[in-house]
Amino acid sequence: MQRSVVRYLLGRILLVEAILLILPLLVSLLYQEPLSQQLSYLSVIALVALIGFTFSWKQPPNFKIHARDGVISVALSWILMSFFGALPLVISGEIPHLVDAFFEISSGFTTTGSSILQDLSVLHHSSLFWRSFTHLIGGMGVLVFTLAILPNSGSDSVQLMRAEVPGPIFGKLVSRLSQTAQILYGIYLLMTAILVFILCLVKVPFFDALLLAFGTAGTGGFSVNNGGFQIYEYPHLVEWIIGFGMLLFGINFNLYFLIFIGHIKDVFKDEELKYYLGIITSAVILIVVNLYHMQVPLTGAIRSVFFTVASLITTTGFSTVDFGQWPLFSQTLLLLLMFIGGCAGSTAGGIKVSRIVMYFKVLVAEFKRAGQPRRVIVPKFSGKPITQQVETKVVNYLLVYIMIFIVILLSVSFEVNDFITAFSSVAATFNNIGPGLGQVGPIQNYSGYSDWNKILLSIGMLAGRLEIYPIILLFAPTTLMKFVKGNRK
Numbered sequence: 001m002q003r004s005v006v007r008y009l010l011g012r013i014l015l016v017e018a019i020l021l022i023l024p025l026l027v028s029l030l031y032q033e034p035l036s037q038q039l040s041y042l043s044v045i046a047l048v049a050l051i052g053f054t055f056s057w058k059q060p061p062n063f064k065i066h067a068r069d070g071v072i073s074v075a076l077s078w079i080l081m082s083f084f085g086a087l088p089l090v091i092s093g094e095i096p097h098l099v100d101a102f103f104e105i106s107s108g109f110t111t112t113g114s115s116i117l118q119d120l121s122v123l124h125h126s127s128l129f130w131r132s133f134t135h136l137i138g139g140m141g142v143l144v145f146t147l148a149i150l151p152n153s154g155s156d157s158v159q160l161m162r163a164e165v166p167g168p169i170f171g172k173l174v175s176r177l178s179q180t181a182q183i184l185y186g187i188y189l190l191m192t193a194i195l196v197f198i199l200c201l202v203k204v205p206f207f208d209a210l211l212l213a214f215g216t217a218g219t220g221g222f223s224v225n226n227g228g229f230q231i232y233e234y235p236h237l238v239e240w241i242i243g244f245g246m247l248l249f250g251i252n253f254n255l256y257f258l259i260f261i262g263h264i265k266d267v268f269k270d271e272e273l274k275y276y277l278g279i280i281t282s283a284v285i286l287i288v289v290n291l292y293h294m295q296v297p298l299t300g301a302i303r304s305v306f307f308t309v310a311s312l313i314t315t316t317g318f319s320t321v322d323f324g325q326w327p328l329f330s331q332t333l334l335l336l337l338m339f340i341g342g343c344a345g346s347t348a349g350g351i352k353v354s355r356i357v358m359y360f361k362v363l364v365a366e367f368k369r370a371g372q373p374r375r376v377i378v379p380k381f382s383g384k385p386i387t388q389q390v391e392t393k394v395v396n397y398l399l400v401y402i403m404i405f406i407v408i409l410l411s412v413s414f415e416v417n418d419f420i421t422a423f424s425s426v427a428a429t430f431n432n433i434g435p436g437l438g439q440v441g442p443i444q445n446y447s448g449y450s451d452w453n454k455i456l457l458s459i460g461m462l463a464g465r466l467e468i469y470p471i472i473l474l475f476a477p478t479t480l481m482k483f484v485k486g487n488r489k
Helices: 003-020 022-030 035-056 067-092 098-109 125-140 142-149 155-164 177-201 206-217 235-249 253-260 264-268 271-293 301-313 328-340 353-371 388-413 419-430 451-465 469-475 477-485
Strands: none
Touching: 003 022, 003 035, 003 067, 022 035, 022 125, 035 067, 035 125, 067 098, 067 125, 067 451, 067 469, 098 125, 098 451, 125 177, 125 206, 177 206, 177 235, 177 253, 206 235, 235 301, 253 264, 271 301, 271 328, 271 353, 301 328, 328 419, 353 388, 388 419, 388 451, 388 469, 419 451, 451 469
């Protein structure tokens, strides 16, 4: 591992964060907040900029990013951005406990939406903005954003983007990686701007529309106020708009690029998209039927079920009803949706629809091979063969996923005696969803956990967002030894 390369990359990322922190400072000035609030952001901007400049003022000679350097840089950058991003909340006294603030901002950058706050009124407009703005940046990816705006992003930067973009298969849209990042972010920001405009059309205040759009685009789901959608003039219309918005941002952004260049027919051939829409439709129908069968009041049931299904499968975490009060069958379906997640290459978390489909296809192929051992059976996904390399990759990911999940669950279970609460809190944070069931349901929060479990769940959020391997490699003993010794291999 090349320490000088990792240090240089981290410096560039921290400089970007210092620039991003200027935005909540401007919001604070706009709303004429107390001087102490503005100083809390200004001091962190100065600190982060100083560290970033110190790390990156000189590019290492023979600069080349190897795979390990890219993975380690990605993992460290997300941890450091969450740490420094939490400092303004601590300094201002809005979230005075550092662990709580780190949990909150980690939840923001990873687009999880889990919160320790019981009352949003303790936050100024600047912190409400920063908290939701982290969703927008974290949704597409911190390093994807950096590659899009910084010059001289060479071909070696593919190691950074591959480590950060979710999904079993990574591919560039165009030959130059920086152009790929710019295209992705261009589509992402355009869709976000359209959503803000539509929300303003239904008389949602601009500030709220902006923050709701950040949470929807990043599939994060932080609340904007204590009253939810009911404080707006047309709450049900807002619910439908946000619901469809979440589904759109849960789709692979490569498909939007195909639409942009006029290859619309190729979009409808995408197998993952078909399964994604099929799972959503089936879940909505089954839950509505279950609610009707259990004689649950159906006032607005279709709207509420659609919104909840969209929120959980895209791992956004917005909630308009307490689905913890729904029948067990419905809760079980929702829990399954938390694990499935959205499409690869989207802002959604979870295992991803593409992997779930591949697992089933590989399993079916194995059953066929068992019955006909001499027959050559190659499963296909979206018309392309699932190679042995991809098959091994997705299966290994599931095994690692289960192992990490169990480790976190065992730690949380020491503190929580309710299995539903313990299991769903790990599922909700590891899959970057936000609310779970039981004591961490949609009307509850994570403030009751100990500092140790808040840190562990924060690491779980980061691991889930970065698809596990970067965080594992960062904390692996071999990595730590190389970092200490400065091994350049």
